[in-house]
Amino acid sequence: MLVITPIGLGQLGVTHFAYWLLATYVTGLVVSPDLGIGNSVVNEFGSDHARGISLKTHETRIRGLTKLLSIVALTWLLAGTVVAYVYSISSGQQRDKFTIFVSLVLGLFCFLSAVPASVVQRIQLSQEKASQAVIWEGVGKTAGLGLSLAVLLWAPNLYLLIVAYMLPVSIFSWLNAFLFLKSQGMARVGKMPSVAQAVRENRHTFSVGKWFLLMQVSYLLISALDPYLVNIxxxxxxxxxxxxxxxxxxxxxxxxxxxxLALWPVFRRLRTQADIVRLHRLFLSVTLVSVGLAALGSVLIIMLRGPLYSYLSGGRVTPNLPDLIYFLVLMISTASVLISTNYLNAVDHIRSQAWVFVAGAILLILAKVLSLVMGDVHSFVMASAVSYFLFIALPLLMLCSPTTHKSFMFGFAKGGPAAIREE
Structure with missing residues (x-):
């Protein structure tokens, strides 16, 4: 994106580049394309992996999940097409409403085409083989970058750029899924279970998934709507x-x-062993390192803001220093949240953090809308950073404190996993 931004602004112009941004932000807008199903299998399959149970025993379930997610993806695409149409005619850019509509639908299609394969990435995580998925995702993004630059340099076109940038990630996601399942002896085409059978066999997965869905929808309200609010x-x-x-x-x-994300199964293993001291030491050390990295990177960006933003925008955009400082606060909070959520997922403290996200989303969206109505984009940046820290990052850290989990871990040590499962 850093490479595409200056070239895209020059080749497409500000308006069409803004529409390309809207299309690429669809990946954040449809923030729960799998309805939380992918995350809900991590703990279950991870526990089986720790006991030496082969994934082959779950072959029918995995096929069923893939079939169900194909239906979910198609449903998202149909619903998203309607939303894209409504947005395009109400966006205020009447002359470009068709362009906006087509851009959003193209972005939706490219993104949603990978949804059925995404559950395999979570299964890889449960088997502590997430690096395989990360590698193939990196290959897809690299291919997308190369194709995007080719489009911009030789055939600048908004629609071609959307496809070139987004579709390779989906293609390589499917390739990753095929190769991983083949390594587990499940790549052969077999009989797919019926929808009813798939739903029945994954009933517990849906029960847990509803809390992940709630969190992810809340996250949509927290951050993925930002560019659309600013544009409106x-x-x-x-x-x-x-x-x-x-x-x-x-x-x-x-x-x-x-x-x-790779820490999730590690936290899970320590939680299963009821090793409270190591669990919290690891969480604290990783959180401090992550916050430190976010702060250091933000400071470097601020120090190099002159040449950096001159390159990114070709001299068109010069951010205010206070905005950059608020972004620093936002990045520190985000780093903390990334560690906290994976920790809370691993210790089955899913429902509590879901309610934190719900309450935080309501407060954040109110703060952001008010900041735009009463102020401008600079007020929006300030409101986003401060409210995210106060209403999301801080409450999640409080949930992760040893005092909060003392009774949970004691209950697990005496009564096993069922004694503390929230879902």
Whole structure:
């Protein structure tokens, strides 16, 4: 994205580049494409993996999940098409409403085409083989970057750029799923279970998944709607300013997330062993390191803001220093949340954090809308950072404290996993 931004602004212009941003942000807007099903299998399959139970025993379930997620993806696409149409005619850019509509639908299709394969990535995580999925995702993003640059340099076109940037990730996601299942002896085409059978065999998965769905929908309200709110209450220029100013900072959570998700099964193992001291020491040390990395990276961005933003925008955007400082606060909070959520997932403290996200989302969306109505994009940046820390990061850290989990861990040590499972 850092490479595409300056070239895209020059080749497509501010308006079409803003529409490309809207299409790529669809990946955040449809923040729970699998309805929480993928995350809900991590603990269950991970526990079986620790006991030496082969994934082959779950072959029918996995096939059923893939079939169900194909139906879910198609449903999302149909619903998203309707929403895209409504958004395009109410966005305020009447001359470009068709362009906005087609861009959003293309982005939806490219993103949702990978949904059925995404459950395999979570299964890989449960088997402590998440690195395989990360590698193939990296290959897909690299291919997407190369194709995007080719489009911009030789055939600049908004629609081609959307497909070139987003579709390779989906293609390589399917390749990763095929190769992993083949390594587990499940790549042969077999009889797919009926929808009713798939639902019946995964009933517990859906029961747990509803809390992940609630969290992910709340996350949509917390952050994924940001560019759309800015575009509705502002203008394409405001959207470009917000995107360009925030773009370098977006790399920092990506760095933390590369290892934060892999900690989930590690936290799970320590929780299963009721090793409270090591569990909390690991959580504390990783949180401090992650917050430190986010702070250090943010400071470097602020120090190099002159040449960095001149390169990104070709001199078109010069972010205000206070906005960059608020982004620093937001990145520190985000790094903390990434570790906290994986820790809370591993210790089956899913329902409590779901309610934190729900309450936080309501408060954040109110703060953001008020900041845009009463102020401008700079007020929006301030409201986003401060409210995210107060209403999301801080409450989650409180849930992770040893005092909060003392009774949970004691109950697990005496009564086993069923004694403390929230879901």
């Amino acid at each position: 209450f502002g203008s394409p220029n405001d959207l470009v300013y917000f995107n360009v100013a925030k773009r370098p900072f977006d790399l920092l959570p990506m760095i933390v997330s590369t290892y934060a």
